[in-house]
Amino acid sequence: MxxxxxxxxxxxxxxxxxxxxxxxxxxxxxxxxxxxxxxxxxxxxxxxxxxxxxxxxxxxxxxxxxxxxxxxxxxxxxxxxxxxxxxxxxxxxxxxxxxxxxxxxxxxxxxxxxxSVAPRTAPLADADLAELLAVLGWSAADLDPALPPRVAYAGVWHPVVAAASRERLADLSYDLDALAALMARHGWTTVDLVWRESATVFHARNPFPPGGVYDDPATGAAAAAFGGYLRELGLVAAPATVTVHQGHDMGRPSLLTVAIPAGTGGIDVTGTGVSLA
Missing domain, CATH: 3.10.310.10 (Diaminopimelate Epimerase; Chain A, domain 1)
Incomplete structure (x- = not known):
């Protein structure tokens, strides 16, 4: 190959x-x-x-x-x-x-x-959210009440948890094995941690313990799922385009553009790419 x-x-x-x-x-x-x-x-x-x-x-x-x-x-x-x-x-x-x-x-x-495939969301049970926050070292006071926790799908499942401040998002420290065990029980692929800078600009971090990755610098599947989450919960007026900044806290800045059509169809995620050869 x-x-x-x-x-x-x-x-x-x-x-x-x-x-x-x-x-x-x-x-x-x-x-x-x-x-x-x-x-x-x-x-x-x-x-x-x-x-x-x-x-x-x-x-x-x-x-x-x-x-x-x-x-x-x-x-x-x-x-x-x-x-x-x-x-x-x-x-x-x-x-x-x-x-x-x-x-x-x-x-x-x-x-x-x-x-993406058609996205959907599901509730995040209070007990599961409490366990997730405990592993992350977050508290309920760290959350943005305008972006309620959910589990979102656009090919794979991601809990979506919104921080109330950029400082909370930047301070990521967790036990990889403990989070991996929690995610394995629920079939989650990454955890989509987000902070809303403005109506259409977000910052994200994505722990990916199932893949052995502490923090993913750009996660297109989570961005698509997040676009579906925003549409389903009426947090943007579709059609809409939002941008997601990811990877800055780990020194690999990434830009994901998420186009959210009206209706129930798939979410468009756009980005550039370059060879590492």
Whole structure:
């Protein structure tokens, strides 16, 4: 397998979230893909299996396990494919469902937009929220009452917890094993911690213990789920576009643009990408 390395949601190699990309994993079995993902060492590696005509099966592996959907690896894959084959549209058949991705090339800049599966939200039980806050070292007073806690989905599940201040979001300290155990019980992929700067500008952090990652610098799947959360709870007037800043607290700034259409369809998440070769 030819293994490419790209960062997503940044045009600067020092920013964004790195991902491994295999544009043709034909014939690779699960063990081989898991081994490659562990050797690459990024939070996710995406493996494309061509069906023909712009359709692909895609598998996503962290160094520790397979996940059903990964947004930043999808953006990285689309950017790598556009660099190799030109701009266009891809139809990615993920374990979460069909995700379409469009790309555009403007000189040295490649931009990709994914459209998620239909999002949905679910209540976050009081006991589960209390346990999550305890593991994070947060209190109820640290929360923004205007953005109620929920569990949100756009391919995988993420609890959404909003901080009342930027300082609270910046001060992230938790027991990785304890949070991993809590998330495993509930099937959560990352925890989407957010702070609202303005009506359409947010900052986020995403602990990802199931993948062995303390803090993810850019999380497209969580951004899509968050867009669905904002729409379903009426926290933005759809159609709307919001921006999510992530990775700044860990020195890998990332920018995710989230387009939220009216209705119940998928959420668009846009970002740039660049090779790390």
């Amino acid at each position: 030819e293994i490419l390395r790209y960062t997503a949601f940044s045009a600067d190699p020092s920013g964004g979230n790195p991902a491994g990309v295999v544009l043709d994993a034909t014939g690779a079995d699960d063990a081989s893909m898991q081994r490659v993902a562990a050797e690459v060492g990024y939070s996710e590696t995406a493996f494309l299996l061509p069906r023909g005509g712009g359709d692909f099966d895609v598998r996503y592996f962290s160094p520790q396990a397979e996940v059903a959907f990964c947004g930043h690896a999808t953006i990285a894959t689309a950017v790598a494919y556009a660099r190799r084959h030109g701009a266009g549209r891809l139809r990615l058949h993920t374990k979460a469902g069909l995700v379409e991705v469009g790309t555009a090339v403007d000189g040295d800049t490649v931009t990709a937009t994914l459209t």
